[in-house]
Amino acid sequence: MRLANGQPYLAIPGPSVTPDRVQRAMHRTSPNIYEGALIDTVVGLWPDLKRLAGTSQHLAGYIGNGHAGWEAANANLFSRGEKAVVLSSGRFGEGWAGHARDMGIEVELVDFGTAAPADPDRLEQILRADTEGRIKAVLTTHVDTASSVRNDIPALRAAIDAVGHPALFAVDCVASMGCDRFEMDAWGVDVAVSASQKGLMTPPGLAFVWFSDRARARCGRGDLATPYWRWGPRAEPAEAHEYWGGTAPTHHIFGLREAMDMILHEEGLENVWARHEALAGAVWAAFDAWGEGCAIGLNVGRPDWRSRAVTAARIGGADGTRLRQWCEREAGVTLGLGLGMNSPEDPRADGFLRVAHMGHVNAHMTLGALAVMEAGLKALGIPHGEGALSAAAAHLASVAG
Numbered sequence: 001m002r003l004a005n006g007q008p009y010l011a012i013p014g015p016s017v018t019p020d021r022v023q024r025a026m027h028r029t030s031p032n033i034y035e036g037a038l039i040d041t042v043v044g045l046w047p048d049l050k051r052l053a054g055t056s057q058h059l060a061g062y063i064g065n066g067h068a069g070w071e072a073a074n075a076n077l078f079s080r081g082e083k084a085v086v087l088s089s090g091r092f093g094e095g096w097a098g099h100a101r102d103m104g105i106e107v108e109l110v111d112f113g114t115a116a117p118a119d120p121d122r123l124e125q126i127l128r129a130d131t132e133g134r135i136k137a138v139l140t141t142h143v144d145t146a147s148s149v150r151n152d153i154p155a156l157r158a159a160i161d162a163v164g165h166p167a168l169f170a171v172d173c174v175a176s177m178g179c180d181r182f183e184m185d186a187w188g189v190d191v192a193v194s195a196s197q198k199g200l201m202t203p204p205g206l207a208f209v210w211f212s213d214r215a216r217a218r219c220g221r222g223d224l225a226t227p228y229w230r231w232g233p234r235a236e237p238a239e240a241h242e243y244w245g246g247t248a249p250t251h252h253i254f255g256l257r258e259a260m261d262m263i264l265h266e267e268g269l270e271n272v273w274a275r276h277e278a279l280a281g282a283v284w285a286a287f288d289a290w291g292e293g294c295a296i297g298l299n300v301g302r303p304d305w306r307s308r309a310v311t312a313a314r315i316g317g318a319d320g321t322r323l324r325q326w327c328e329r330e331a332g333v334t335l336g337l338g339l340g341m342n343s344p345e346d347p348r349a350d351g352f353l354r355v356a357h358m359g360h361v362n363a364h365m366t367l368g369a370l371a372v373m374e375a376g377l378k379a380l381g382i383p384h385g386e387g388a389l390s391a392a393a394a395h396l397a398s399v400a401g
């Protein structure tokens with residue numbers, strides 16, 4: 001018997017669940033792109049998107065996904081042959097580095113593995129050794145969605161400041177924006193990148209690059225800043241079409257407006273962050289219980305190293321894939337696959353999976369996903385500790401009002 005009919009739940013780390021309200025806001029005929037509601041909505045979105053990132057500085061928007069955001073940041077930060085240091089804690093850090101390399105940027109990739117954040121002391125050493133000042137910018141992920149490692153952005157900033165190195169500091173916030181606390185200006189971030197389809201609860205199609213006055217003064221005019229990617233006109237448009245380098249992403253704009261109302265003006269950003277923190281804690285509590293005396297375990301050991309948006313976990317053997325398939329086919333919950341966890345013993349990372357708790361997710365959704373996983377563990381005979389659901393519920397009870 002299958003129990004999958006009903007509302008499916010896509011619990012993968014992007015795209016996240018799109019709220020019905022966002023979908024309804026997008027369901028309309030194409031608007032006039034030269035004047036009226038569409039332009040007014042874009043103009044109104046810019047201050048809200050800056051507030052979301054914790055900045056009063058500059059914002060450029062692009063039609064594209066997170067990879068487009070990477071390319072936009074790279075194109076404006078660097079000229080060909082200039083040097084980037086990329087601090088990687090998983091597949092997405094490597095991905096950003098690879099994009100930069102392919103664009104002709106010299107990349108020093110510093111790999112911290114798939115279960116630990118970037119070490120600020122290591123960054124400090126690297127910058128101290130750069131006596132010729134060749135490093136133009138330091139790039140890292142806030143949350144690496146593959147490993148679910150969260151970097152300590154203020155600590156990395158402090159390492160740059162300790163050396164007094166002029167390198168700019170750029171952070172990939174695709175997975176974390178609107179989920180994990182992020183404060184661009186207070187944390188001294190020069191460039192932040194995000195996209196619409198994760199914490200921002202809107203379908204894939206919009207990428208954003210926030211940048212500081214310092215970055216504006218030093219970047220954006222090099223030989224990689226080709227007309228489409230150049231951030232200047234998008235951030236300071238003389239004409240409305242310059243916001244998007246051409247026709248606006250009409251329907252996405254109305255969807256994002258609704259999503260930003262929900263995040264900033266209804267729930268409130270502090271509450272949004274607290275909700276993600278609570279749901280992440282419930283997921284961790286469940287895994288701690290399942291892991292008693294067996295192979296199951298969270299990928300990231302220390303809670304302060306973990307994302308609040310997504311959790312990567314080891315199930316063991318090929319059981320990550322088996323459990324994912326069971327949850328989707330039998331119970332209507334789609335979990336994320338193990339990404340970047342491949343090893344010679346597990347070439348397809350079948351022993352891993354990821355649970356997303358990003359965006360439009362509440363207690364019943366996360367508890368439901370965990371309960372389905374528990375049913376799957378039992379149905380498939382995968383060894384696991386008992387008490388996971390009660391631990392998850394107890395965690396939510398302890399933090400809820």
Ligand SMILES: *Cc1c(COP(=O)(O)O)cnc(C)c1O
Pocket residue numbers: 014065066067068092141143144145172173174175195204
């Ligand atoms: C999802 C994600 C990306 C890539 O975004 P796409 O929309 O898939 O191109 C980049 N970085 C991080 C941290 C992500 O989570």
